[in-house]
Amino acid sequence: MSDDGQHDTPGTGSNGAGDNSLLPIGPQEPLDNPGVPEHQPRPTDVDPALERRAERQVAAMFVVGAVMALAFCVAYFLFDPHPETGETALGVGASNLALGVTLGLSLLLIGLGAIQWARKLMADHEMIEYRHSAASTVEDRQEAIAAFQAGSEESGLGRRKLIRNSLLASMAMLGLPAVVLLRDLGPLPGVKLEQTVWRRGMRVVSDVSGRAIRPSEVPIGQLINAEPAVFFEHAEEFEGNELLNEKAKAAVIVVRMPPEEYTPYPARRDWDVEGILCYSKICPHVGCPISLYEQQTHHVLCPCHQSTFDLANNGVVLFGPASRNLPQLPLGVDGEGYLIAMSGFQEPVGASFWERG
Amino acid sequence: MSSSTAARSKAGAASRSTAGVVTWLDERLGIGALTKKQLRKVFPDHWSFMLGEIALWSFVILLLTGTFLSFWFKPSMAEVEYMGSYANLRGLHMSEAYASTLDLSFDVRGGLLMRQMHHWSANLFLASMTIHMLRVFFTGAFRKPRELNWMIGLALLMLGIIEGFAGYSLPDDLLSGTGLRIAQGLMLSIPVVGSYISFFVFGGEFPGDDFIPRLYTVHVLLVPGILLALITAHMLLLVYHKHTQFPGPGRTNNNVVGFPLMPVYMAKAGGFFFIVFGVTALMGGLLQINPIWMYGPYNPAEVTAGSQPDWYMGWLEGGLRIMPNWETNLWGYTLSWNVLIPGVLLLGVLFALLAFYPFIERWITGDDREHHLLERPRNAPTRTAFGVAGMTAYALLWIAGGNDILAYEFGLSLNAITYFMRVAIFVVPVLAFIITRRWCLSLQRHDREVVLHGYETGVIVRSPDGSYAEIHRPINPVRAYELTMHEQHTPVEAPAASDANGVPAPAQGKERLRSRLSHFWYADDVSKPTKEELEAAAHHATNGSHALEDGHGPASGNGAHLGIETSGIVGGQDFGLEQKPKAP
Numbered sequence: 001m002s003d004d005g006q007h008d009t010p011g012t013g014s015n016g017a018g019d020n021s022l023l024p025i026g027p028q029e030p031l032d033n034p035g036v037p038e039h040q041p042r043p044t045d046v047d048p049a050l051e052r053r054a055e056r057q058v059a060a061m062f063v064v065g066a067v068m069a070l071a072f073c074v075a076y077f078l079f080d081p082h083p084e085t086g087e088t089a090l091g092v093g094a095s096n097l098a099l100g101v102t103l104g105l106s107l108l109l110i111g112l113g114a115i116q117w118a119r120k121l122m123a124d125h126e127m128i129e130y131r132h133s134a135a136s137t138v139e140d141r142q143e144a145i146a147a148f149q150a151g152s153e154e155s156g157l158g159r160r161k162l163i164r165n166s167l168l169a170s171m172a173m174l175g176l177p178a179v180v181l182l183r184d185l186g187p188l189p190g191v192k193l194e195q196t197v198w199r200r201g202m203r204v205v206s207d208v209s210g211r212a213i214r215p216s217e218v219p220i221g222q223l224i225n226a227e228p229a230v231f232f233e234h235a236e237e238f239e240g241n242e243l244l245n246e247k248a249k250a251a252v253i254v255v256r257m258p259p260e261e262y263t264p265y266p267a268r269r270d271w272d273v274e275g276i277l278c279y280s281k282i283c284p285h286v287g288c289p290i291s292l293y294e295q296q297t298h299h300v301l302c303p304c305h306q307s308t309f310d311l312a313n314n315g316v317v318l319f320g321p322a323s324r325n326l327p328q329l330p331l332g333v334d335g336e337g338y339l340i341a342m343s344g345f346q347e348p349v350g351a352s353f354w355e356r357g
Numbered sequence: 358m359s360s361s362t363a364a365r366s367k368a369g370a371a372s373r374s375t376a377g378v379v380t381w382l383d384e385r386l387g388i389g390a391l392t393k394k395q396l397r398k399v400f401p402d403h404w405s406f407m408l409g410e411i412a413l414w415s416f417v418i419l420l421l422t423g424t425f426l427s428f429w430f431k432p433s434m435a436e437v438e439y440m441g442s443y444a445n446l447r448g449l450h451m452s453e454a455y456a457s458t459l460d461l462s463f464d465v466r467g468g469l470l471m472r473q474m475h476h477w478s479a480n481l482f483l484a485s486m487t488i489h490m491l492r493v494f495f496t497g498a499f500r501k502p503r504e505l506n507w508m509i510g511l512a513l514l515m516l517g518i519i520e521g522f523a524g525y526s527l528p529d530d531l532l533s534g535t536g537l538r539i540a541q542g543l544m545l546s547i548p549v550v551g552s553y554i555s556f557f558v559f560g561g562e563f564p565g566d567d568f569i570p571r572l573y574t575v576h577v578l579l580v581p582g583i584l585l586a587l588i589t590a591h592m593l594l595l596v597y598h599k600h601t602q603f604p605g606p607g608r609t610n611n612n613v614v615g616f617p618l619m620p621v622y623m624a625k626a627g628g629f630f631f632i633v634f635g636v637t638a639l640m641g642g643l644l645q646i647n648p649i650w651m652y653g654p655y656n657p658a659e660v661t662a663g664s665q666p667d668w669y670m671g672w673l674e675g676g677l678r679i680m681p682n683w684e685t686n687l688w689g690y691t692l693s694w695n696v697l698i699p700g701v702l703l704l705g706v707l708f709a710l711l712a713f714y715p716f717i718e719r720w721i722t723g724d725d726r727e728h729h730l731l732e733r734p735r736n737a738p739t740r741t742a743f744g745v746a747g748m749t750a751y752a753l754l755w756i757a758g759g760n761d762i763l764a765y766e767f768g769l770s771l772n773a774i775t776y777f778m779r780v781a782i783f784v785v786p787v788l789a790f791i792i793t794r795r796w797c798l799s800l801q802r803h804d805r806e807v808v809l810h811g812y813e814t815g816v817i818v819r820s821p822d823g824s825y826a827e828i829h830r831p832i833n834p835v836r837a838y839e840l841t842m843h844e845q846h847t848p849v850e851a852p853a854a855s856d857a858n859g860v861p862a863p864a865q866g867k868e869r870l871r872s873r874l875s876h877f878w879y880a881d882d883v884s885k886p887t888k889e890e891l892e893a894a895a896h897h898a899t900n901g902s903h904a905l906e907d908g909h910g911p912a913s914g915n916g917a918h919l920g921i922e923t924s925g926i927v928g929g930q931d932f933g934l935e936q937k938p939k940a941p
Contacts, residue, residue: 029838029841029842030841030885030886030887030888030890030891031834031837031838031841031842031888031891032838033606033607033609033838033842034606034607034834034835034838035606035607036606036607036608036614037606037607037835076466076467079466081462081463081464081465081466081468081469082442082463082464083442083443083444083463083650084442084444092645093469095466095467095469096469096470096473096641096642097642097643098642099466099467099470099642100470100473100474100638100639100640100641100642100643101639101642101643103470103635103638103642104635104636104637104638104639104640104641104642105635105639106635107631107632107634107635107638108631108632108635108636108638108639109635110628110631110635111628111629111630111631111632111633111634111635112628112632113628114624114625114627114628114631115624115625115628115629115632117624117628118620118621118624118625118628122620122621122624123620123621124616124621126614126615126616127397127399127614127615127616127617128399128607128612128613128614129398129399129599129612129613130611130612130613131599131610131611131612131613131729133727134502134597134598134727135502182557185557185558185560185567186556186557186558186559186560186561186565186567187556187561188553188556189552189553189555189556192556192561192562193545193552193562207658225658227658239436240434240435240436240450240566241434241436241564241565241566244564244655244656244657245561245562245563245564245565247656247657247658248538248562248563248564248657248658249562251657251658281658282657285542285677285682285695285696286538286539286541286542286543286545286546286677286696286700287538287539287541287542287563288535288538288539288660289657289658289659289660291659291660291662292662303660303661303662303663303664303761304535304539304660304664305674305677305678306678306760306761306771306775307682317682319772319775320678320682320775321677321678321679321680321681321682321695321696322682322695323682323683323684323693323695324684350542351541351542351545351546351693351696352545352546352684352691352693352696353545353546353551353552353555353691353693354547354548354549354550354551354552354690354691354692355552355690355691356690356691357686357689357690357691
């Protein structure tokens with residue numbers, strides 16, 4: 001069984017490319033190659049009863065697989081996938097469960113049958129195939145190089161530099177149409193990343209109902225998700241993705257804290273209304289909506305990457321990967337006593353970008 | 358008698374009809390020459406060669422289930438009011454993409470099964486590709502002549518990650534929309550062109566109307582097309598190079614020992630396709646994945662706490678989470694290192710390192726030969742240590758990607774976990790490198806011991822003078838051969854710094870660096886036993902045990918040698934252990 005005729009030649013460290021045979025790797029082995037072990041017959045090779053049994057096993061798997069395929073069809077028509085009216089089994093939808101199990105078993109049994117067949121009944125004599133170097137023979141390679149050189153010579157590509165360079169130039173220019181063609185994928189950013197719909201005098205309303213908010217309705221320790229009133233007052237302008245685009249920048253949170261716990265920057269002294277503060281809800285890290293509020297500390301945490309901001313201290317970053325403070329929206333009260341913005345955001349909201357400055 | 362004649366004539370008829378079919382095809386396609394060579398092509402057998410196969414079959418399952426899904430899925434961000442079967446969401450405004458995914462899950466029979474199978478097989482596809490890559494790395498299967506196939510494999514893995522992310526972003530549910538929002542944040546962090554890239558990709562502002570249909574084209578046409586082409590190239594190169602094999606008796610760098618494609622591997626690999634398919638179907642039926650109806654439609658002002666990406670994105674998420682909040686402002690422009698480094702550069706750095714690794718190792722070791730025999734990880738300690746260090750870094754990032762879940766489940770401080778990870782990501786891989794390397798070297802030493810002195814039987818004998826020793830028994834010759842046939846690596850020596858006339862040799866610095874690296878790579882390797890050492894050990898074992906037989910030469914070992922390590926033991930008792938010939 002030993003097929004190591006070429007094996008014990010000491011290696012020389014070259015790959016032997018070209019002679020179409022690989023030199024063995026490494027120095028002389030300390031032990032002689034015992035060769036491929038003798039083939040051991042399997043029980044199914046020597047015992048006809050076992051052989052027949054294996055044959056029956058394989059066939060049984062295939063037959064049960066076929067039955068399962070039929071069962072799949074039955075389950076398809078038997079069960080309704082509807083979430084309310086459909087049947088359930090084991091607390092889940094019966095349709096999906098039955099379809100998955102029958103299809104799975106059908107496929108699995110075909111696979112197991114095939115492998116049992118290969119393992120027990122097909123010939124299991126190990127065979128030996130010789131390798132050749134991945135490289136072609138030296139002659140082939142030289143002929144290939146010669147052919148390439150002849151072709152190159154006949155084209156004159158090397159000699160006619162004018163043609164070669166002008167061809168290269170025109171091919172390179174083709175890159176421009178390919179890039180320019182993509183121009184209409186989208187508009188230029190312009191100032192869109194820097195502006196939101198917030199304007200002076202715009203009411204701050206609850207994000208679900210669109211109801212305007214009176215300061216007296218905001219209890220201490222409460223966080224209200226809010227939006228600009230324009231989303232509801234001009235709902236026809238803000239439909240579908242137009243609404244989502246603006247919401248992705250204009251969503252805010254409104255919180256109230258005892259005024260003595262709030263330490264505003266001097267320029268922000270009148271940005272609150274009786275301790276009610278308004279901040280952007282969009283994380284200045286990569287733009288997730290910030291939503292986890294801790295009443296006692298007035299910290300708010302972004303659930304995506306855990307940047308933490310101190311709402312009692314001008315929204316400064318306390319922790320996490322965000323590098324910018326949470327933008328604050330100055331609040332006031334209009335003639336009817338509802339919360340309004342006293343201006344738009346004074347810096348871009350959301351993730352940083354190159355032109356942001 | 359007559360029945361056997363009938364069988365023979367039947368067989369004759371079958372072979373005649375086979376010949377007829379082959380002739381018909383050969384006259385049109387010329388398949389004879391190819392079939393002659395490939396039909397009985399030999400593939401070696403090892404369980405780890407199955408990992409790439411799982412990836413291959415998962416890809417086929419993805420194509421099948423994905424085609425089914427595409428018949429109902431509507432890649433549109435047009436707003437609709439949901440009036441379908443799922444009561445909890447009825448009346449809500451959502452994109453057509455989300456609504457059609459709900460319909461697929463609740464109104465199309467088998468739709469949920471196909472969705473879940475598609476998602477499970479995507480996870481399996483990436484997991485099996487990743488583990489297959491690790492197998493190839495740790496056994497050195499990427500070495501010449503397979504470097505290009507290694508790079509194709511990396512391209513497959515990278516495209517697979519992109520394809521998976523694109524796939525789970527398509528339903529436009531709250532979770533996937535959050536993922537896209539993060540992806541948009543990553544785009545914005547790219548210097549100079551970030552905001553332009555974001556506006557071109559999304560057709561304007563985030564989320565816009567255009568992204569889902571564009572992503573759909575990428576997901577069902579562009580990336581699968583490239584994947585299919587690269588998988589074809591990967592397989593063709595596999596056939597051309599012939600599969601690597603583990604060293605063993607009769608298995609050399611010149612041959613491949615195994616079973617033929619037809620019938621054994623057709624049955625085994627074909628059967629394995631059905632097994633992977635069947636297991637995926639069972640998972641789709643029994644294990645819920647991505648229940649998008651529980652998340653609701655995407656709304657950029659909402660998010661769920663504990664949002665997690667699919668597992669293969671987790672390490673990038675971890676990088677984003679533990680990165681310090683560095684940002685630079687220069688002349689009115691912003692560089693967001695906090696996003697750029699983990700979100701954009703990390704992926705590039707990892708794949709660049711992996712792609713160049715074969716060439717780096719080849720340069721350091723100066724090894725330009727073809728390798729078809731796999732190396733046991735212990736016999737390439739430095740490579741193995743680099744691999745384990747890389748896996749450790751990956752695992753740490755992955756853990757960091759779930760820092761909120763960890764903090765919640767184990768009642769730990771989120772901040773403490775994050776600070777710990779910021780240090781650990783640099784320290785722990787280095788420790789892992791050192792430990793792994795030493796571990797490998799110890800295993801080499803152990804192999805040497807076992808070959809020279811036999812294995813430990815656990816039987817303690819007491820000699821007449823009162824000393825105790827454990828009896829070592831020789832290992833069988835096949836095992837001994839397996840433990841000694843690996844290559845003994847030697848470091849590259851730098852050429853003399855100057856020639857005889859004192860003129861400095863060119864490229865001296867580079868050569869010196871290479872020699873130093875090569876020494877680092879190989880110099881600690883334990884030398885495997887030489888023929889002389891083996892003979893001496895055999896002789897020693899024979900004399901030390903006062904064996905009855907007189908075993909001298911390595912080839913003559915047939916007796917009951919007791920390989921007793923401590924000299925001066927009077928032993929020679931046979932404790933009824935299986936008598937095996939001493940490794941020659």
